[in-house]
Amino acid sequence: VALPITRRRFNARLLRWHPGARRSLLIRTAANPWEVLVAEVMSQQTGIERVGPMWRRFVDRWPTPADLAVAGTHELLAAWAGLGYNRRALALREAARVIVADHTGRVPGTVESLEALPGIGPYTARAVAAAGFGVPVAPLDVNMRRVVSRVFGVAASDRGLQATTDALVSRTEPGRWFDAVMDLAAETCLPRAPRCETCPLAALCLSRGGVASVEPRGRAVPFPSTTRWLRGRLIARVTAVPQGGWVSLPERMGMHDGIAIDAAVHDLEREGFIERRDREVRVRH
Numbered sequence: 001v002a003l004p005i006t007r008r009r010f011n012a013r014l015l016r017w018h019p020g021a022r023r024s025l026l027i028r029t030a031a032n033p034w035e036v037l038v039a040e041v042m043s044q045q046t047g048i049e050r051v052g053p054m055w056r057r058f059v060d061r062w063p064t065p066a067d068l069a070v071a072g073t074h075e076l077l078a079a080w081a082g083l084g085y086n087r088r089a090l091a092l093r094e095a096a097r098v099i100v101a102d103h104t105g106r107v108p109g110t111v112e113s114l115e116a117l118p119g120i121g122p123y124t125a126r127a128v129a130a131a132g133f134g135v136p137v138a139p140l141d142v143n144m145r146r147v148v149s150r151v152f153g154v155a156a157s158d159r160g161l162q163a164t165t166d167a168l169v170s171r172t173e174p175g176r177w178f179d180a181v182m183d184l185a186a187e188t189c190l191p192r193a194p195r196c197e198t199c200p201l202a203a204l205c206l207s208r209g210g211v212a213s214v215e216p217r218g219r220a221v222p223f224p225s226t227t228r229w230l231r232g233r234l235i236a237r238v239t240a241v242p243q244g245g246w247v248s249l250p251e252r253m254g255m256h257d258g259i260a261i262d263a264a265v266h267d268l269e270r271e272g273f274i275e276r277r278d279r280e281v282r283v284r285h
Protein backbone atom coordinates (compact mmCIF):
# COMPACT_ATOMS: atom_id res chain seq x y z
CA VAL A 1 0.00 0.00 0.00
CA ALA A 2 1.63 3.25 -1.14
CA LEU A 3 0.89 5.31 1.95
CA PRO A 4 3.39 7.35 3.89
CA ILE A 5 2.66 5.91 7.30
CA THR A 6 4.42 2.68 7.93
CA ARG A 7 3.04 -0.27 9.81
CA ARG A 8 5.93 -0.01 12.20
CA ARG A 9 5.18 3.55 13.28
CA PHE A 10 1.45 2.97 13.55
CA ASN A 11 1.80 -0.23 15.53
CA ALA A 12 4.58 0.95 17.83
CA ARG A 13 2.35 3.77 19.04
CA LEU A 14 -0.80 1.72 19.20
CA LEU A 15 0.64 -1.28 21.03
CA ARG A 16 2.67 0.82 23.46
CA TRP A 17 -0.49 2.72 24.42
CA HIS A 18 -2.77 -0.28 24.70
CA PRO A 19 -1.83 -1.99 28.01
CA GLY A 20 -2.90 1.09 29.99
CA ALA A 21 -6.12 1.53 28.02
CA ARG A 22 -7.27 -2.05 27.60
CA ARG A 23 -10.95 -2.63 28.36
CA SER A 24 -11.38 -5.68 30.52
CA LEU A 25 -14.15 -7.51 28.70
CA LEU A 26 -15.30 -10.95 29.72
CA ILE A 27 -15.21 -12.22 26.14
CA ARG A 28 -11.48 -11.50 26.07
CA THR A 29 -11.01 -14.44 28.41
CA ALA A 30 -11.84 -16.75 25.48
CA ALA A 31 -9.52 -19.72 25.81
CA ASN A 32 -9.79 -21.32 22.37
CA PRO A 33 -11.03 -20.63 18.81
CA TRP A 34 -14.50 -22.04 19.58
CA GLU A 35 -14.96 -19.61 22.44
CA VAL A 36 -13.73 -16.78 20.18
CA LEU A 37 -16.15 -17.83 17.44
CA VAL A 38 -19.15 -17.88 19.81
CA ALA A 39 -18.14 -14.46 21.23
CA GLU A 40 -17.88 -12.95 17.75
CA VAL A 41 -21.23 -14.31 16.58
CA MET A 42 -22.92 -13.09 19.78
CA SER A 43 -21.46 -9.59 19.43
CA GLN A 44 -22.50 -9.20 15.79
CA GLN A 45 -25.53 -7.07 16.66
CA THR A 46 -25.31 -6.82 20.42
CA GLY A 47 -23.17 -4.54 22.59
CA ILE A 48 -19.93 -6.22 23.58
CA GLU A 49 -20.38 -5.53 27.30
CA ARG A 50 -23.88 -7.00 27.42
CA VAL A 51 -22.72 -10.14 25.65
CA GLY A 52 -20.14 -11.12 28.30
CA PRO A 53 -22.16 -13.03 30.96
CA MET A 54 -24.36 -14.72 28.34
CA TRP A 55 -21.34 -15.78 26.38
CA ARG A 56 -19.74 -17.29 29.50
CA ARG A 57 -22.88 -19.31 30.30
CA PHE A 58 -23.15 -20.40 26.68
CA VAL A 59 -19.62 -21.75 26.30
CA ASP A 60 -19.77 -23.37 29.75
CA ARG A 61 -22.87 -25.22 28.64
CA TRP A 62 -21.64 -26.09 25.14
CA PRO A 63 -17.85 -26.08 25.45
CA THR A 64 -17.17 -27.61 22.01
CA PRO A 65 -18.77 -27.54 18.55
CA ALA A 66 -19.79 -31.19 19.07
CA ASP A 67 -21.77 -30.22 22.18
CA LEU A 68 -23.65 -27.44 20.41
CA ALA A 69 -24.25 -29.53 17.30
CA VAL A 70 -26.71 -31.72 19.26
CA ALA A 71 -28.34 -28.96 21.33
CA GLY A 72 -32.14 -28.75 21.21
CA THR A 73 -33.69 -25.69 19.60
CA HIS A 74 -35.62 -24.75 22.71
CA GLU A 75 -32.66 -24.75 25.09
CA LEU A 76 -30.59 -22.98 22.46
CA LEU A 77 -33.07 -20.15 22.05
CA ALA A 78 -33.52 -19.92 25.82
CA ALA A 79 -29.76 -19.45 26.19
CA TRP A 80 -29.86 -16.80 23.47
CA ALA A 81 -32.73 -14.87 25.10
CA GLY A 82 -31.93 -11.18 25.44
CA LEU A 83 -29.44 -11.15 22.58
CA GLY A 84 -32.04 -10.84 19.81
CA TYR A 85 -31.58 -11.87 16.19
CA ASN A 86 -32.30 -15.49 17.08
CA ARG A 87 -31.43 -16.73 13.62
CA ARG A 88 -27.81 -16.23 14.66
CA ALA A 89 -28.24 -18.95 17.30
CA LEU A 90 -29.55 -21.45 14.78
CA ALA A 91 -26.82 -20.51 12.30
CA LEU A 92 -24.22 -21.03 15.02
CA ARG A 93 -25.55 -24.54 15.68
CA GLU A 94 -25.48 -25.15 11.94
CA ALA A 95 -21.87 -23.96 11.88
CA ALA A 96 -21.10 -26.33 14.77
CA ARG A 97 -22.58 -29.22 12.77
CA VAL A 98 -20.46 -28.37 9.73
CA ILE A 99 -17.37 -28.12 11.95
CA VAL A 100 -18.10 -31.60 13.29
CA ALA A 101 -18.88 -33.07 9.87
CA ASP A 102 -16.15 -31.41 7.80
CA HIS A 103 -13.42 -30.40 10.22
CA THR A 104 -13.36 -33.27 12.74
CA GLY A 105 -14.94 -31.05 15.38
CA ARG A 106 -12.23 -28.38 15.38
CA VAL A 107 -12.82 -24.80 14.30
CA PRO A 108 -10.91 -24.31 11.03
CA GLY A 109 -8.17 -21.69 11.06
CA THR A 110 -8.23 -19.99 7.66
CA VAL A 111 -10.38 -17.05 6.59
CA GLU A 112 -11.72 -19.02 3.61
CA SER A 113 -12.79 -22.06 5.61
CA LEU A 114 -14.31 -19.90 8.35
CA GLU A 115 -16.24 -17.85 5.81
CA ALA A 116 -17.66 -21.05 4.36
CA LEU A 117 -19.41 -21.79 7.68
CA PRO A 118 -23.12 -20.89 8.01
CA GLY A 119 -23.71 -17.42 9.42
CA ILE A 120 -20.03 -16.41 9.30
CA GLY A 121 -19.34 -13.35 7.15
CA PRO A 122 -16.04 -11.73 6.16
CA TYR A 123 -15.78 -9.74 9.39
CA THR A 124 -16.38 -12.65 11.78
CA ALA A 125 -14.11 -14.97 9.79
CA ARG A 126 -11.28 -12.46 10.01
CA ALA A 127 -11.90 -11.75 13.70
CA VAL A 128 -11.74 -15.46 14.54
CA ALA A 129 -8.69 -16.05 12.33
CA ALA A 130 -6.85 -13.11 13.95
CA ALA A 131 -7.87 -13.60 17.58
CA GLY A 132 -8.17 -17.40 17.58
CA PHE A 133 -5.31 -18.42 15.28
CA GLY A 134 -2.94 -15.45 15.03
CA VAL A 135 -3.54 -14.95 11.30
CA PRO A 136 -2.54 -11.36 10.36
CA VAL A 137 -5.83 -10.19 8.85
CA ALA A 138 -7.96 -7.18 9.74
CA PRO A 139 -11.64 -7.51 10.62
CA LEU A 140 -13.06 -4.31 9.15
CA ASP A 141 -16.24 -3.18 10.87
CA VAL A 142 -17.63 0.33 11.24
CA ASN A 143 -15.29 1.06 14.19
CA MET A 144 -12.08 -0.09 12.58
CA ARG A 145 -13.14 1.62 9.37
CA ARG A 146 -13.57 4.90 11.26
CA VAL A 147 -10.12 4.78 12.88
CA VAL A 148 -8.17 3.73 9.79
CA SER A 149 -9.99 6.07 7.39
CA ARG A 150 -9.35 9.01 9.72
CA VAL A 151 -5.68 8.21 10.19
CA PHE A 152 -5.18 8.05 6.41
CA GLY A 153 -7.51 10.94 5.61
CA VAL A 154 -9.75 8.95 3.27
CA ALA A 155 -13.51 8.41 3.23
CA ALA A 156 -14.78 5.63 5.51
CA SER A 157 -16.41 4.09 2.43
CA ASP A 158 -13.07 3.95 0.58
CA ARG A 159 -12.86 0.68 -1.34
CA GLY A 160 -9.17 0.29 -0.68
CA LEU A 161 -9.60 0.35 3.08
CA GLN A 162 -9.56 -3.42 3.54
CA ALA A 163 -6.20 -3.66 1.75
CA THR A 164 -4.82 -0.71 3.72
CA THR A 165 -5.95 -2.24 7.00
CA ASP A 166 -4.63 -5.70 6.12
CA ALA A 167 -1.27 -4.06 5.42
CA LEU A 168 -1.30 -2.48 8.87
CA VAL A 169 -2.08 -5.48 11.08
CA SER A 170 0.71 -6.57 13.37
CA ARG A 171 2.33 -9.67 11.89
CA THR A 172 3.22 -11.02 15.32
CA GLU A 173 0.24 -10.04 17.48
CA PRO A 174 -2.83 -9.68 15.28
CA GLY A 175 -5.23 -10.50 18.14
CA ARG A 176 -3.81 -7.84 20.43
CA TRP A 177 -3.70 -5.37 17.54
CA PHE A 178 -7.38 -6.00 16.84
CA ASP A 179 -8.29 -5.43 20.51
CA ALA A 180 -6.20 -2.25 20.59
CA VAL A 181 -7.90 -0.68 17.54
CA MET A 182 -11.31 -1.61 18.94
CA ASP A 183 -10.47 -0.04 22.29
CA LEU A 184 -9.22 3.09 20.57
CA ALA A 185 -12.45 3.29 18.55
CA ALA A 186 -14.58 2.78 21.67
CA GLU A 187 -12.82 5.16 24.02
CA THR A 188 -10.81 7.68 22.01
CA CYS A 189 -11.59 7.85 18.29
CA LEU A 190 -15.29 8.35 18.99
CA PRO A 191 -17.71 8.81 16.08
CA ARG A 192 -18.78 12.40 16.86
CA ALA A 193 -16.16 13.91 19.13
CA PRO A 194 -12.83 12.10 18.85
CA ARG A 195 -10.44 12.74 21.73
CA CYS A 196 -7.46 13.53 19.54
CA GLU A 197 -5.60 15.22 22.40
CA THR A 198 -5.17 11.88 24.18
CA CYS A 199 -4.84 9.68 21.09
CA PRO A 200 -1.64 7.64 20.63
CA LEU A 201 -1.97 7.96 16.84
CA ALA A 202 -2.31 11.75 16.83
CA ALA A 203 1.22 12.29 15.51
CA LEU A 204 0.40 10.21 12.43
CA CYS A 205 -3.26 11.00 11.90
CA LEU A 206 -4.26 13.10 8.91
CA SER A 207 -7.60 13.93 10.58
CA ARG A 208 -6.24 14.89 13.97
CA GLY A 209 -8.36 17.70 15.38
CA GLY A 210 -10.08 18.18 12.04
CA VAL A 211 -12.86 15.63 11.91
CA ALA A 212 -15.93 17.39 10.51
CA SER A 213 -17.76 18.59 13.55
CA VAL A 214 -21.43 19.31 13.91
CA GLU A 215 -22.57 22.91 13.75
CA PRO A 216 -24.92 24.26 16.44
CA ARG A 217 -27.94 23.79 14.20
CA GLY A 218 -26.92 20.22 13.61
CA ARG A 219 -25.67 20.56 10.05
CA ALA A 220 -22.43 18.76 9.32
CA VAL A 221 -19.57 20.91 8.04
CA PRO A 222 -19.20 20.09 4.31
CA PHE A 223 -16.25 17.76 4.07
CA PRO A 224 -14.42 19.46 1.14
CA SER A 225 -14.15 22.67 3.17
CA THR A 226 -12.14 21.01 5.92
CA THR A 227 -8.40 20.84 6.38
CA ARG A 228 -8.82 17.09 6.65
CA TRP A 229 -10.14 16.97 3.08
CA LEU A 230 -7.27 19.10 1.82
CA ARG A 231 -4.64 17.02 3.61
CA GLY A 232 -6.22 13.83 2.25
CA ARG A 233 -6.15 15.17 -1.32
CA LEU A 234 -2.53 16.30 -0.97
CA ILE A 235 -1.52 12.86 0.27
CA ALA A 236 -3.48 11.24 -2.56
CA ARG A 237 -1.59 13.43 -5.08
CA VAL A 238 1.87 12.55 -3.82
CA THR A 239 1.15 8.84 -3.50
CA ALA A 240 -0.37 8.65 -6.99
CA VAL A 241 3.08 8.88 -8.60
CA PRO A 242 5.88 6.29 -8.29
CA GLN A 243 8.07 6.55 -5.21
CA GLY A 244 10.53 9.46 -5.38
CA GLY A 245 8.49 11.37 -7.98
CA TRP A 246 7.73 15.07 -7.51
CA VAL A 247 4.28 16.52 -8.14
CA SER A 248 3.51 20.20 -8.65
CA LEU A 249 1.21 22.08 -6.31
CA PRO A 250 -1.88 23.57 -7.94
CA GLU A 251 -3.12 27.14 -7.40
CA ARG A 252 -6.37 25.86 -5.93
CA MET A 253 -7.68 22.57 -4.60
CA GLY A 254 -11.46 22.39 -4.28
CA MET A 255 -12.52 25.21 -1.98
CA HIS A 256 -8.95 25.92 -0.82
CA ASP A 257 -6.73 28.71 -2.16
CA GLY A 258 -2.94 28.89 -2.39
CA ILE A 259 -2.53 30.14 1.18
CA ALA A 260 -4.53 27.24 2.63
CA ILE A 261 -2.57 24.81 0.44
CA ASP A 262 0.74 26.29 1.63
CA ALA A 263 -0.35 25.96 5.26
CA ALA A 264 -1.40 22.32 4.81
CA VAL A 265 1.84 21.50 2.96
CA HIS A 266 3.80 23.15 5.72
CA ASP A 267 2.07 21.00 8.36
CA LEU A 268 2.56 17.79 6.37
CA GLU A 269 6.22 18.69 5.88
CA ARG A 270 6.75 19.41 9.56
CA GLU A 271 5.08 16.10 10.49
CA GLY A 272 7.45 14.20 8.24
CA PHE A 273 5.00 12.99 5.57
CA ILE A 274 6.28 14.98 2.60
CA GLU A 275 9.15 17.17 1.45
CA ARG A 276 9.02 20.28 -0.72
CA ARG A 277 11.12 22.12 -3.28
CA ASP A 278 9.62 25.35 -4.60
CA ARG A 279 6.16 24.50 -5.97
CA GLU A 280 6.71 20.72 -5.91
CA VAL A 281 6.23 18.08 -3.23
CA ARG A 282 6.87 14.38 -2.83
CA VAL A 283 6.61 11.67 -0.17
CA ARG A 284 9.50 11.83 2.21
CA HIS A 285 11.68 8.73 2.33
Ligand code: SF4
Pocket residue numbers: 147150151188189190194195196197199200201202205206207208209211
Ligand atom coordinates in the same frame (compact mmCIF):
# COMPACT_ATOMS: atom_id res chain seq x y z
S1 SF4 B 1 -6.00 11.66 16.21
FE1 SF4 B 1 -8.21 11.90 16.51
S2 SF4 B 1 -9.18 11.37 14.52
FE2 SF4 B 1 -7.05 10.59 14.51
S3 SF4 B 1 -7.21 8.44 15.20
FE3 SF4 B 1 -6.79 9.70 17.01
S4 SF4 B 1 -8.79 10.24 17.89
FE4 SF4 B 1 -9.14 9.48 15.79
